Amino acid sequence: MRNEGRDTGTMRRRYATLLALCVLQVTAAQPALGAVRTVTAARALPECRYDDVRTRYHEPSEWRRTLLDTFYKIPSSYVPGSLVSTERASLNGGYRIRRAVIEDLEALARTARAAGAGVAVQSAYRSFATQKRVFQSWVDQIGYEEALKVSARPGHSEHRLGTAIDFRSAKSTRALWDYDDWATTESGRWMKQHAWRYGWLMTYTNGDKSETCYSYEPWHYRYFGRETTAAVHESGMTVRRYLWETYHSDPVAP
Ligand SMILES: [Zn+2]
Incomplete structure (x- = not known):
């Protein structure tokens, strides 16, 4: 006791x-x-630092809110559900994308074709292993420092989300980066002007690199849905700024 x-x-x-x-x-x-x-x-947009910090919305179901850049990543275990062939949108096959984008993707492809600016898929969903290979191939070609500017390290690529596509012209298989500016081709121009109407936004725009963290990629589009893209298009914000200011800059946001 x-x-x-x-x-x-x-x-x-x-x-x-x-x-x-x-x-x-x-x-x-x-x-x-x-x-x-x-x-x-x-609400200052962060600098494009290089790190491997898990992004706030990292569940596959949170794809509309997921911010990926040189700093924020999704875990290596991330696998989007419901991946289907891009053929489901009457486009070339051999690539997979989330089922959720198919309806708007098909409408986009149909309208572009009717306007004489047909598009095709150059790349869509990429697994962690594929992105690792893609990044490494850039490192082999142009060195690590330069590769960082044009390719995402594994875990940081929007292609992992299953909602991003690299488009090319339907009539040409020429490498996208061999054009001075793909957005000046018929297909690229049409995409730049109209893709937002179908729920797609160009992520790596041609402007201040501190906004996007990567070199200009006029062929890379990410899907958000028509309502969101109409608002973002109207605001003139980059994808990164939109995601940061809407979902990420407040430390106590839901
Ligand atoms: Zn891309």
Whole structure:
């Protein structure tokens, strides 16, 4: 009994000490928390640093909100559900994409074709292993530093989401990066002007690289759905800024 009593007394003292420490920490933390909130209120787009930090919305079902750049990634275990052939959208096969994009993709392809600006798929869903190979092949060709500018490291590619496509002209299989600017071709121009009407946005636009973190890719489009893309198109925001400002810049957002 005496032992128990002494132990209880010791525990009480420890508890009191712990409580005092907590109060001190909370008091000390107040100014820092305030400072963080002030910075967040400015909603500054982060610099394009290189790291491997898991992005906030990293579940396959959260694809509309998932921000990927040189800093944020999705886990290697990420596998999108319901992948189907791009043939389901009356396009060339051999590539897979989420079923959720098919209806709008087919409408896009049909309208582009009717306008004499037919498109085809150059690349769509890529697994972690495929992206690893793609990135490594760029490293082999142009070196690591240059590869970082034109290709995403494994885990950082939007192609993993199953909602991104590299388009090419239906009439030509010429490598997209061999054009001065694919967006000046018939198909590329049509995509730049109209893809948003069908739920697709060009992720790596031609402008300030600190906005997109990568070189200009006029062929790379990501699907968000028509309602979202109409709003983003209207705002003039890049995909990265839209995702950051809407879902990621607030540390306590749902
Ligand atoms: Zn791409």
